[in-house]
Amino acid sequence: MRTIRADLVGPIVVFLAAVITLRRAIRNAPILSLVPPIINVSDPAMTMSMLVDHAHVFANRPVSGFPVNFQPGNLLRSHSISTVSHGRLWRALRCNLSSGVLHPSRLAAVSPLHRDAVHALIATLSGDGGGVFVLRDALHTAVFTVVVRMCFGDGVVSDGELRARGLAAASRVVRLRRWRWWNHFGGAFRRIIAHILPLIAARRQQRWRSQIDGSKVDEDGSLFRRPYVDSLLDLRVPDDDNDVDDNDGSDDKRRRQRPLTDHEMAPLVWEFLGATTQTAVQEKLHQELMAAAGDDNDERLLRDMPYLGAVIQESLRLHPPVLNIVRDVAANEDEAAGVNEVVRYMMMVGDVGRDGKAWKDPGEFRPERFLAGGEGEGVGLVPGNKEVRMMPFGVGRRHCPGVGLGTMHIRCFVAALVREFEWAPPVEGDAVDMAELDALFKMMKTPLRARITPRP
Numbered sequence: 001m002r003t004i005r006a007d008l009v010g011p012i013v014v015f016l017a018a019v020i021t022l023r024r025a026i027r028n029a030p031i032l033s034l035v036p037p038i039i040n041v042s043d044p045a046m047t048m049s050m051l052v053d054h055a056h057v058f059a060n061r062p063v064s065g066f067p068v069n070f071q072p073g074n075l076l077r078s079h080s081i082s083t084v085s086h087g088r089l090w091r092a093l094r095c096n097l098s099s100g101v102l103h104p105s106r107l108a109a110v111s112p113l114h115r116d117a118v119h120a121l122i123a124t125l126s127g128d129g130g131g132v133f134v135l136r137d138a139l140h141t142a143v144f145t146v147v148v149r150m151c152f153g154d155g156v157v158s159d160g161e162l163r164a165r166g167l168a169a170a171s172r173v174v175r176l177r178r179w180r181w182w183n184h185f186g187g188a189f190r191r192i193i194a195h196i197l198p199l200i201a202a203r204r205q206q207r208w209r210s211q212i213d214g215s216k217v218d219e220d221g222s223l224f225r226r227p228y229v230d231s232l233l234d235l236r237v238p239d240d241d242n243d244v245d246d247n248d249g250s251d252d253k254r255r256r257q258r259p260l261t262d263h264e265m266a267p268l269v270w271e272f273l274g275a276t277t278q279t280a281v282q283e284k285l286h287q288e289l290m291a292a293a294g295d296d297n298d299e300r301l302l303r304d305m306p307y308l309g310a311v312i313q314e315s316l317r318l319h320p321p322v323l324n325i326v327r328d329v330a331a332n333e334d335e336a337a338g339v340n341e342v343v344r345y346m347m348m349v350g351d352v353g354r355d356g357k358a359w360k361d362p363g364e365f366r367p368e369r370f371l372a373g374g375e376g377e378g379v380g381l382v383p384g385n386k387e388v389r390m391m392p393f394g395v396g397r398r399h400c401p402g403v404g405l406g407t408m409h410i411r412c413f414v415a416a417l418v419r420e421f422e423w424a425p426p427v428e429g430d431a432v433d434m435a436e437l438d439a440l441f442k443m444m445k446t447p448l449r450a451r452i453t454p455r456p
């Protein structure tokens, strides 16, 4: 009889989610010497009250931990959507991302990119007819190739370069996972920016060339039209960059607008690339996947698979890749004295998802709880404004805008991996070590190693 392992699909989901969220965790890490008083919040009702009912108060994350001198002689704070203060600039940048590449109507265009990446991943894993694999690098490269194409279109980064960068990025994930690596990060960030700037310039040139020869820039056969960098090149942001929020937005139109500089675009590009970088369960999932007729990677088809959705949701409830939602609140502003005291609130994402009052046997991996009739039926990945039972993508006005794309990546790769291979521990009977690393973001202490056998 075939042994069915219930504990292998979850780690894959957890790892994919961690890859995809690396960027966020890095951005939220404070520099230790500047850490203000911290209050940890684990209670779901309290979290709700803070992030939803008092969203205007809890609207800012810590200012980017490190001002970076990535433009010679010019010390700048790196601005990405997640680090910029809540205000006009934040609104312009977030709106550009959410209504552009992340808009639900655009996500269908990601399916062909997923198809290419899935084929390459399966070819890599089935190379020698199966065997024992450490999944991390192969999965990382697969996700990375998709997001690079969404970011730059095709033709800016070559296939070979893509694979090399995917692997380099994977090894950076590993190197950056411990707090003690943080000191090295300023330098690493400058190097990353230095890699990104020429890619932005190359895309700009591609656009110029196509304007000159009258062709459309995407006529080079790019599968993903109007990639993220194009939207940044076209974007105009408020000129005064005064972060104060004027909620009425009344005179926004009259304000002077300016384009972004390449040095402003680079951290945004990096944020995009980084953001997007657990077998009864396995068998049940496999049956559901095989029963669905049609294109293997059709996003609509995958979205309609309740058990696949439940497995992903249960994995993110138990093992959210982002440990805490961080907000800085001015506790005592005395402008005359130049004093601006800040209190830092850390909403503990894992504690909320494992709250014993909200969940039966909260520590147990049981996807069925999210199916019809289960205690979690109808619970969303992003809480509405009634209650918070889990919050892997945050809550309130600064919740993750990438929830659609993030879950789409996970659905697509998990589905392909379970459809194509049978998964077992390297040694029959071994348990998967789910110990977590005290890292910037959640990772498995022991990277998942599995024996995979191509399915007939």
Ligand code: HEM
Pocket: 016, 017, 018, 020, 021, 024, 081, 082, 083, 094, 271, 272, 275, 276, 321, 322, 325, 326, 391, 392, 393, 394, 395, 396, 397, 398, 399, 400, 401, 402, 403, 405, 406, 407
């Ligand atoms: C499994 C995948 C992902 C997870 C678990 C995740 C999780 C999170 C969390 C917990 C936050 C903080 C929310 C808050 O503070 O309330 C966040 C913010 C953010 N995420 Fe994601 N994320 C994922 C994928 C993505 C993707 C694919 C993108 C886009 C390319 C993205 C872009 C962002 C941005 C820009 C922010 C900052 C939003 C703001 O400050 O307005 N994330 N994410």
